[in-house]
Amino acid sequence: MTGLRTDLYELRMAASYLRRDMVAPATFSLFVRRLPPRRGFLVAAGLAEALAFLEGFAFDDDELGYLRDVVGLDQPTVAALAGLRFTGDVRAVPEGRVVFADEPLLEVTAPIAEAQLVETGVLNLLTFHTTVASKAARCRLAAGDAELVDFAFRRTHGIEAGAGVARASAIAGFAATSDVEAAWRYGLQPSGTMAHSYVEAFPDERAAFRAFAADFPTNPVFLVDTYDTPAGVRAAVEVITELGLTGPLGVRLDSGDLAALAEQTRAILDGAGLTQAKIVASGSLDEDVIAALVAKGAPIDAYGIGTRMGVSFDAPSLDSAYKLVAFGDRPVLKLSPGKATLPGPKQVFRDPAGASGDVVGLRDEPPPAGREPLLVPVMRGGRRLEPADPAGEVRAARRRFDADLAWLPEGARRLADPTPLTATVSPGLAELRDRVTAQAGRGGAY
Amino acid sequence: MTGLRTDLYELRMAASYLRRDMVAPATFSLFVRRLPPRRGFLVAAGLAEALAFLEGFAFDDDELGYLRDVVGLDQPTVAALAGLRFTGDVRAVPEGRVVFADEPLLEVTAPIAEAQLVETGVLNLLTFHTTVASKAARCRLAAGDAELVDFAFRRTHGIEAGAGVARASAIAGFAATSDVEAAWRYGLQPSGTMAHSYVEAFPDERAAFRAFAADFPTNPVFLVDTYDTPAGVRAAVEVITELGLTGPLGVRLDSGDLAALAEQTRAILDGAGLTQAKIVASGSLDEDVIAALVAKGAPIDAYGIGTRMGVSFDAPSLDSAYKLVAFGDRPVLKLSPGKATLPGPKQVFRDPAGASGDVVGLRDEPPPAGREPLLVPVMRGGRRLEPADPAGEVRAARRRFDADLAWLPEGARRLADPTPLTATVSPGLAELRDRVTAQAGRGGAY
Numbered sequence: 001m002t003g004l005r006t007d008l009y010e011l012r013m014a015a016s017y018l019r020r021d022m023v024a025p026a027t028f029s030l031f032v033r034r035l036p037p038r039r040g041f042l043v044a045a046g047l048a049e050a051l052a053f054l055e056g057f058a059f060d061d062d063e064l065g066y067l068r069d070v071v072g073l074d075q076p077t078v079a080a081l082a083g084l085r086f087t088g089d090v091r092a093v094p095e096g097r098v099v100f101a102d103e104p105l106l107e108v109t110a111p112i113a114e115a116q117l118v119e120t121g122v123l124n125l126l127t128f129h130t131t132v133a134s135k136a137a138r139c140r141l142a143a144g145d146a147e148l149v150d151f152a153f154r155r156t157h158g159i160e161a162g163a164g165v166a167r168a169s170a171i172a173g174f175a176a177t178s179d180v181e182a183a184w185r186y187g188l189q190p191s192g193t194m195a196h197s198y199v200e201a202f203p204d205e206r207a208a209f210r211a212f213a214a215d216f217p218t219n220p221v222f223l224v225d226t227y228d229t230p231a232g233v234r235a236a237v238e239v240i241t242e243l244g245l246t247g248p249l250g251v252r253l254d255s256g257d258l259a260a261l262a263e264q265t266r267a268i269l270d271g272a273g274l275t276q277a278k279i280v281a282s283g284s285l286d287e288d289v290i291a292a293l294v295a296k297g298a299p300i301d302a303y304g305i306g307t308r309m310g311v312s313f314d315a316p317s318l319d320s321a322y323k324l325v326a327f328g329d330r331p332v333l334k335l336s337p338g339k340a341t342l343p344g345p346k347q348v349f350r351d352p353a354g355a356s357g358d359v360v361g362l363r364d365e366p367p368p369a370g371r372e373p374l375l376v377p378v379m380r381g382g383r384r385l386e387p388a389d390p391a392g393e394v395r396a397a398r399r400r401f402d403a404d405l406a407w408l409p410e411g412a413r414r415l416a417d418p419t420p421l422t423a424t425v426s427p428g429l430a431e432l433r434d435r436v437t438a439q440a441g442r443g444g445a446y
Numbered sequence: 447m448t449g450l451r452t453d454l455y456e457l458r459m460a461a462s463y464l465r466r467d468m469v470a471p472a473t474f475s476l477f478v479r480r481l482p483p484r485r486g487f488l489v490a491a492g493l494a495e496a497l498a499f500l501e502g503f504a505f506d507d508d509e510l511g512y513l514r515d516v517v518g519l520d521q522p523t524v525a526a527l528a529g530l531r532f533t534g535d536v537r538a539v540p541e542g543r544v545v546f547a548d549e550p551l552l553e554v555t556a557p558i559a560e561a562q563l564v565e566t567g568v569l570n571l572l573t574f575h576t577t578v579a580s581k582a583a584r585c586r587l588a589a590g591d592a593e594l595v596d597f598a599f600r601r602t603h604g605i606e607a608g609a610g611v612a613r614a615s616a617i618a619g620f621a622a623t624s625d626v627e628a629a630w631r632y633g634l635q636p637s638g639t640m641a642h643s644y645v646e647a648f649p650d651e652r653a654a655f656r657a658f659a660a661d662f663p664t665n666p667v668f669l670v671d672t673y674d675t676p677a678g679v680r681a682a683v684e685v686i687t688e689l690g691l692t693g694p695l696g697v698r699l700d701s702g703d704l705a706a707l708a709e710q711t712r713a714i715l716d717g718a719g720l721t722q723a724k725i726v727a728s729g730s731l732d733e734d735v736i737a738a739l740v741a742k743g744a745p746i747d748a749y750g751i752g753t754r755m756g757v758s759f760d761a762p763s764l765d766s767a768y769k770l771v772a773f774g775d776r777p778v779l780k781l782s783p784g785k786a787t788l789p790g791p792k793q794v795f796r797d798p799a800g801a802s803g804d805v806v807g808l809r810d811e812p813p814p815a816g817r818e819p820l821l822v823p824v825m826r827g828g829r830r831l832e833p834a835d836p837a838g839e840v841r842a843a844r845r846r847f848d849a850d851l852a853w854l855p856e857g858a859r860r861l862a863d864p865t866p867l868t869a870t871v872s873p874g875l876a877e878l879r880d881r882v883t884a885q886a887g888r889g890g891a892y
Contacts, residue, residue: 005565005605007597011626016661022647054607066630071760072609072664112647119641122606123600132603151453152641155763157603158610159451159499159576162570164603176565180457181450184465184512192455195565197770200778201468201558217464218518223780227886255782307763316762317601317753332646336671336701440673 001060003081004066006120011067014084014113015077023329025088026112027345028119030126030321031106036315037365040418041408043401043437044093044105044138045168046129046392052085053121086114090379091363093348096133096171096397097374098404100411101346102423103360105130111325115202119322127320128161129168135287135312136172139305140289142296143412147302149191150177151282151309165310171397178304187391191304192250199226209239217243220248221280224265229256233265237272248274250278250301259298266299280304286313287415342429343436347352347424348374356406361426368426449505449527450512452566457513460530462561463503471534472558472775473791474565475550477769482761484610486864487854489583489847490539490551490580491614492575494839497830499567500532532560537809539794542579542843543820544850544858548795548869549806550821550849551576558773565768574607575614577646581733583847584619585751587859588733590740593748595619596623597728598756611756617843626752633837637750639698645672657684663689667696667726670711675702676700679711682720696724696747704729705744726750732759733861779882781800788875789882793873794820800853807872814872 017023032042054215059081060069067073067081088110093099104311105126108115139148150169153162164314166182176191177183183190194212202208203228213220224232236251253261258281269277281293282304290303307313323341324332331343346361349371359368378385411419423435463469467857478488505513505527513519513527533557539545554561585594596615598607610627622637623629627637638660648654651672659666668685670678682697698717699707704727715723727739728750736749753759769787770778777789791809795817805814813819824831857865870878 004630006626007599007624007638008626008629009624012638012658012662013640013644016657017647019661020657026643026647028643048766061631067626070635071626081786085784094855108635118642120600120608123603124602124605127601128603138718144718151741152481153453154566155573155766155767156570157574157607157762159567159570160606161564161574162451163601178453178455180452180513183454183511184516186448190454190517192453192458194459195455195562196782197472197474197562198459198462200770200780201463201472201773211462211466215465216458226780255785289890296780311762313604313762316603316757316759320601322600324646327647329697334642334646334672335674336642339701372610389559418621 002053002056002121004063006117008071009075010119011071011116014117014382015073017113018077018288019082021240023111025102025109026115026324027109028115028327029325029346030106030320031104032101033319033321033339034101035420036318038416038418039134040135040412040414040420041098041100042130042135042318043172044099044130045095045098045133045171045397046126046160047095047378048388049127049129049164050122051203051379052388053125054090054118055083055380055382055384057086057118059084061251083354084114084117085382086110086118087382087422088114088379089377091375092378093374094203094376094397094400095393098399098408099374099399099416100358100421100423103213103358104346107345107375121316123320127318128236129164131147131312131316132165133308133377135309136174138287138339138415138422139290139309139383140173142291142415143303146300149197149302149307150174150179150309151304153179155191155307159405167394169309170394171401173398173401176331185390186394188394192207194223195219196223196226199223202272205232205235206239208346209236210243213239213243213245217247219248221252223254224251225253225255229261229370230255230264233268233429237268237274240277241272243334248276248278250280252304254283258300259293261299264302278302282306284308290417311383331436333433335437335440335441342425342433344429344432348423350374352407354409357421358423359426360423360429362428362432364372365426365428447501448499448567450509452563454517456563456565457517457519461519463559463562464523464526469557469559471555472770473553473555474561474768475770475771475792476552476569477550477767478547479765479767481545481866482764484862484864485580485761485822486858486860486866487544487580488576488764489547489579489618490543490545490576491541491579491617491843492572493538493541493552493824494836495575495610496552496568496571496835497536497825498573498834500536500825500828501830503532503564503567505530511729522887525675525689527805529558531564531828532556533828534560534825535827537821538824539820540822540843540846541839542846542850543553546804546867546869549804550792553791553821555791569766569768569826573764575610575810576610577758577762577764578614578756578760579618581755582615582620583759584733584861585736585755586619588737588740588861589749592746594620595748595750596620596625597750597752599625601753602756613840615755617847619844619847631836632840634840638712639667640669642672645669651681652685653684656689658809659689659691660797663691665694666691667698669700670697671699671701673708675699676714679714681816683714683720686720686723690862694722694724698726698728698750700729704746706741707738708744708746724748726754730754742859743863745786777878777882779879781883781886788879790875790878792875794869796820797855800855801836803867804869806871806875808874808878811872811874824837840887
């Protein structure tokens, strides 16, 4: 069960609400306060994982026993938690859409104890997936037409994170993943051939390449940098020629000066008539390294991108928040320095022409002329409006990202010194903010 | 099942080995090639998780069907994988011990297909846990005698990563975690009281504090920065006085100038006779912020440290590797530029006096005078030598870290510009390296 997958303070607050019969619906809004340096946009991701978390949220007997015996919750509270499920409504920006700072990605409306208990899981999942999808999107911008493969699994933050990275990078347009479980779960293309250890397990490179090609004649990719790269490429060429391989195949470069080695490798391959052979590059790649390789015209057909994408090395998290914006019929806010929030349930209105930034307004206000709302209902009464479809969700998200990438203004796409679009506040929301702030200043949070 | 929790290339290589009856034992060595900037040492962590992964490694029928039908492995290979378990031996540095670059943290010896298949999971888990424990250790160094609490769960890389961060930070000396599931699983102290949303759900701060203290009179911590911090502290004092609370309690500051606010808060609390009330600080903390607060003499008793520790913000991964060092009876290495490896099974020999860096030698060579070996046997024939004990393992690891922290030379402890100890290579290992390199240069990897 998943009920303990929360912060202790959520449980204490929920217990207090349940004891006091505070069951009015609360709306919490999840947003990113500011973009990390060098991010011109974010790619919304993780929603399907968050909805699965919400549908599964419940406490089993062992968990309830822990809360009673170790955490010290009293019996009436434990009994109330035993029957608790998430019964709320969720509106969200669909996965794959491009978003910016200060815009709600998701809003939960539920009895306040439920909405509070799920904060940790929902915030965790949307933050993680959006962080990685946004980093992966930068790799895609850098790589042009080259194919991208997720090689991150070995250094993600745990095993589950590996699957999350595979999913998030697929949304951003990666063509395949090395993570077999993730490929299975999400209908992705699994990818991978050999490591240095394979080459070392044979008496020499030719023997290793010959064995591998015999066992996997469909699209073998020979790793050529174990000892000396040009010699490794020539060994691959000999084996390819000797075995008469004519289908798709390639070589992988994993170390050294990739631009120079790719040139040399291309020349050796072409000289042997293997113009169809692809060159795959890997090894500590990120969008900056790829952009530099592309700028040099390195003849690289595909990039295997690992750790630096999978942990979003330069910005491994987002300044995300899940904040109460309404309780019962009153909008609320907080005024903490640097962390003030906007009251009330919201909507984001986008200009499909891309000529101006998004407008953040009230949930129920009519869209400004020509603008489209970004948040859509995705869950009602604790049930998803669309049944879970792990592979279909990723495909749909990737299509949305493709469309939004075409829409995204040049300034926000830039890898270096990007200019993100800035969201503005609608007159209706500004009026509500000023009114609630004035009331809070007089001692209440209404 | 867990068999698909691997990279596709591991499966292809394993399939090739199985087809060719290449069943000789291989030894793979896991080490960190270089420390991240600003790290003077690492804290070994994740071993118990890796051993659980190894014990559970197996393919179920659905997974085998996927490998046959989608990945395209042939039936004899699928049949071989159906019966495959990890049957190897593992030696490792115990969790909690301080380690440095170029030292094996773990060595696996197993039939090569098995040793290859588990690479991804073992490398993933040791890298992730060691990354986070090492960051958490820096927070501990910064905080002096103040108590540290893991608040990272909401922004770790997924739900499972939250539990991993709680565990890794506990090894480094954190006193408690907000992650309830992790506290349950690993016998940690769960911690947390209220969020801003709780304060906002009541008509004013006094009403919120009064309700919370009534529901949780044992050690309540009042969050005082929702609207105006000094006013919040005064509201807490009024409620404490009104309800006659005399046990342990405190206030939490989560925004603003924490040093100045802590001073003001201490003065208000002391002025009301609440000298026992603790001040907890949180909000984008890391070792640098904490060190600055400590340097200013800020009267803060405990720190809640979240995202920046939980994703190891400034160094979210390590340059770790899992490399073949022996196959059958021959030591092997690779010579890739910048990624060359040392051949043969190894041992790390430490000077308990701390006067000199570790010596990396051959597994079976006698320890140099006065030095102790760091790697110990932890698994034989695929079974752990000690039964799993999630809570006991964390406690033992924390004790080891306490001892190693007392041993660690000052230069390596420094937060800024640390000087890590440098491992040297024993004469025996150097001789083997030179011999194997010369042979590889003549065309073989022996």
